[in-house]
Amino acid sequence: MVFAIKEINETPDFLPNITLGFQIFDSCLSEIKAVRGTVELLSGKRGPVPGYRCPTRPLLAGIIGETLSSLTIPMARIMGVLHYPQISHSATISTLSDKLQFPSFLRTIPANTFQNMALAQLIGHFGWTWVGMITSDDDVGLQGGQQVKKLIEENGGCVAFLERIHSRYSMEKVLGVLEVIREHPVQVVIIHSAASQAKVLLEALYTRNVTGKTWVLSAYFGISPGMYAHEAWKIFNGTLGLKPYANVISGFEEFLYGLHPNTFPDDIFIKHFWEKAFKCQWLEDNAVITIDPEALGTKSMYCSGNESLNEKAISLFELNDMSFTYQCYLAVHAFGQAMHTLVSCTSAQGPFSNGTCADINDVRQWQILHYLRNQHFTTRSGHEIFFDENGDAPATFNIVNIQISQEDEFQVINVGKIDHKATEGKEVTITMSSILWSGGSSEVPRAVCSDACPPGHRKAARVGEPVCCYDCVPCSQGEISNGTDAVTCLKCPGMQWPNEKHDKCVDKLIDFLSYEDPLGIILAISASFVTLLNVSILCVFIKYRNTAIVKASNRGLSYFLLLSLMLCFLCSFIFIGHPRKLTCMLRQTVFGVIFSISVSSVLAKTIIVVIAFKATNPNSSARKYLGSKTPTCIVFFCSLVQVLICTIWIMTSPPFPEMNLKSYNEKIIFECNEGDAIFFYCMLGYLGLLATVSFIVAFLSRNLPGSFNEAKLITFSMLVFVSVWISFIPAYLSTRGKYMVAVEVFAILCSSAGLLGCIFFPKCYIILIKPDRNSRQYMVGKKHGDNNKL
Structure with a gap:
């Protein structure tokens, strides 16, 4: 001043x-x-x-x-x-x-409101979330302490303890606060108090060797090592503090060095200051200075006036702060x-x-x-000064670090700045390399109750513990967290799904039975193989069309059945590949119609066998049904019902392609929606009805005599057919996506192959391997003199 x-x-x-x-x-x-x-x-x-x-x-x-x-x-x-x-x-x-x-x-100093914000920002900058706090037992300390605590908690941290201290406290109360600090595992402690209020506590901490804590001083605390006894100021080594912004005062150090009782004779403080600084006494009459030899080396030695302030300036005037x-x-x-x-x-x-x-x-x-x-x-130093409407100056703080060397040299080093006028996120600037922490370490102290939750996890509070003590819980299915210490996990949009780490949403895989899929390749190869096998059998029947066994199996109906079975094999290709509007409409309807034709053909063959045995008597009325019209009518009318069902289905509620987001969380099923499921089950039900009728008729006629009897073969083929489709129903209903389609394709191939194998393989065996049996005489039992009646 x-x-x-x-x-x-x-x-x-x-x-x-x-x-x-x-x-x-x-x-x-x-x-x-x-x-x-x-x-x-x-x-x-x-x-x-x-x-x-x-x-x-x-x-x-x-x-x-x-x-x-x-x-x-x-x-x-x-x-x-x-x-x-x-x-x-x-x-x-x-x-x-x-x-x-x-x-x-x-x-000219910023108000507590800004200081408290600066303290919370400083704590947050180092990632400290688990701190203790000492406040002075007065309005400034209590009000400021509560505000700092609130700000720290808003940033996700918490104050483990908040103790009050005052210069008038009894030693018993001071030691109670000391024990809290000693026993608590918190590594960082904020002192929001004037130095005079905390002096007794800090000296007690030093004398009782309570070390290892990192102290953070508010701007309210004046750094003055000379006020502490027993070298207790050493406890501050590595301490961080806030200080109101200070710049160099040009000429001030020279002014201090020039202080002398003779220069300022009217200054009542300088003589007392001089005596304290140099441990000497001024004589009453300063004109003549005499020195008592017996007092040399004692506190009572007289001041000569030649003492130099230069060597003691920093320690006397505390120019560090x-x-x-x-x-x-x-x-x-x-x-x-x-x-x-x-x-x-x-x-x-x-x-x-x-x-x-x-x-x-x-x-x-x-x-x-x-x-x-x-x-x-x-x-003169370039510092802009003005007062706002509340009479407060601009809020800028220096961040200082107290460093004490091995030679007990006390230094207050500026290591950063907090400027509330700076852009958001850049208020705090710190030179980390300039900081020396408690114990001489260069690493930032760890002050957390729980480690930060990594991305893909969220914080789960521990019952009965502060908010900064928590467990890290992985995000649930369909949720992510892309930052550390997330409070909640976020749901991914419908078309996306979390990656393996649950730290970001990625596009879901679109899944369908494709030709690139191994399952699709196997089914396509299988369908191609049985189709070729079917064509081969058809070629055999055409080549040997005039032989007894081909004629006996109703040649025209066999050709028709083989063609329909070939179409059954080929229709499985409609199920493989990218679902489209046309393929979705054709899948079930074409399959239903073709299969109804195949099963109707089998039924016609069964009925013709029965009629053939009934018409052995020349006078039998059944002989009129042995012509080609009967099987044609059976196939036409039985198939017509299925055609009507499928036509109504397509006209009223046709199948269509859709993205199924519900069946699987991690992928999108691109599938055909069957429209009204009633028509789908009607189509399958009608097929089952035809197969059941064929099975019953064939089963009842299985014991008819003679080699012309195909009823046994048809019975077994229908047994295979019905078994496949009965097994298909639970398998179809219990699967989703491409596996549901694969189950249906598998059922189509197996049931069709069952009909092909059970009905035509024995005939091909005789035609190709046992041609001697492919004669009318053998088939009617005459070859070996057999006189069995038809």
């Missing part, structure tokens, strides 16, 4: 013909003394008279101070009533920003700038009514306050 006033007074063309002075009152950390000193300054008398101002005294431009918020509040209430400006360089409590209660209060010093420097310059603007006012351009200016010979305190509120200037 003295330096800033001296700097202003020695600046040419600044406050011409006006000299700034100062008067100092010591509050001794007492609210009563702070109030008394304030009233004395306002009244101008040692015997304070409230509301009175001694006119013979110099003009009181305003007050700088107090340091503690608890002392500043009563002062600011008095100053506000009388409209005297007050600028604090250290009081941070946010209550003072209320201009209804404190209309004349301003400050210039934060509050700089704020006081700014406060003095703010008053100086306000007074300069006041005296520089041009008539008719003033800020008051009718453009008037304040009269320096009769200036009012509210006029000075007006100029102060509207100040916006830049210091």
Whole structure:
């Protein structure tokens, strides 16, 4: 303050013909003394008279101070009533920003609101989520502590303990707080308190060797190693702290080095300071200095005046921490700038009514306050200063790191900055390589209750524990989390599904029975093989069409059955491949019609066998049904019913391709929706009815005599057919996607192959392997003299 006033007074063309002075009152950390000193300054008398101002005294431009918020509040209430400006360089409590209660209060230091935000941002920057907190047992500490706790919890962290401390606490209460710190596993502890309140606790922590903790100091805490006894300040090695932004004060160190009792004879502090600094005493008469030889080497040695401050400047003046010093420097310059603007006012351009200016010979305190509120200037170091509508200065903090060397050299190193005017996400800038942590480590301390949940997991709270203590639970099916410490997992859209790690959604696989699929390839090869086999049998029957066994098996009906079976094999290809509108409409309908033709042909063959045995008597009426019309009519009318069913199906509710998102979570089934399922089951039911009738007729006629009897072969073929399709129903209903289609194709191939094999393989065997049996005589039993009747 003295330096800033001296700097202003020695600046040419600044406050011409006006000299700034100062008067100092010591509050001794007492609210009563702070109030008394304030009233004395306002009244101008040692015997304070409230509301009175001694006119013979110099003009009181305003007050700088107090340091503690608890002392500043009563002062600011008095100053506000009388409209005297007050600028604090250290009081941070946010209550003072209320201009209804404190209309004349301003400050160069940011309010607690910004400091608390800065503390929470600093904790979050290092990823600390599990911290302890010590607050002073006063309004600033309690209010600030609760706000910091709330901000930390909003960022996903938590405060493991919050203990209060005060300089007036008994040692028993102090030791209780100490035990909480000692016993708790938390590695990072915030101290939101003035240094004077935490002094006893910190000294006790040092003497009881409570080490290994990383301390984080609020801007409220003044870093002053000289105030601690027993070298207890060593406990701060590796500590991080917030400090109000401070810049270099040009010429200030030279000013400090030049302090001397002879240079400032009227300064009441310098002699006492000199004696404390050099452990010596000034003689009453400073003109002649004598030294008592017996006192040499003792505390009572006399000061010579030749002692040098240069070697002790850093330790004496604590030049490592210039934060509050700089704020006081700014406060003095703010008053100086306000007074300069006041005296520089041009008539008719003033800020008051009718453009008037304040009269320096009769200036009012509210006029000075007006100029102060509207100040916006830049210091010599380039620091921009102004006051907002709440009387608060720009919120910028230095991040400092306390480093103590092995030689006990105490250093406060600037390692970063928190600027609330910066763009979002860039408020905190830190040079990590410059930080030395507790114990001399270069690694950031770990302060978490639970490790961060990786992507693909979410946090699950532990019952009865703080929010930052949790378990990591994998995301459920269909959900992802793409960041660490996710509170909830997000569902993937309908067309997407989580990857294996559940950290992102990927497009679902579109699944259908394709020709590239191994299952599709096997079915296609099988269908091709049995089709070729069918064609081969048809060729054999055509080549040997005039032989007895071909004629006896109703040649025309056999050709028709072979052709229909070949179409049955070929229709399986419609089921393989990309579902399209046309193929979906043809799949079941073509299959149903062709199969009904095949089964109708088998039924016709069975009925013809029965009629043939009934018509052995020349006078039998059944002989008229032995012509080609009977099997044709049977096949036509039996197939016609199926054709009608399928036609109505296509006209009213035709099958169509669709994306099935429900059957499988991880893939999309591209399939044919059968439309109205009633028609599908009617089609299958009718096929079953035809097969059942054929089976019954063939079964009843299986014991008819003679080699012409095909009933046994048809009975066995129908048994195979019915068994396949009865097994098909549960298999079809229990599968989804391409496997459902594969089951149907398999049933088509197996049932068709069963008919082909059971009915035609024995005949081909005789035709190709046993041609001697392929004669009418053998078939009617005459070859070996058999006289059996037909």
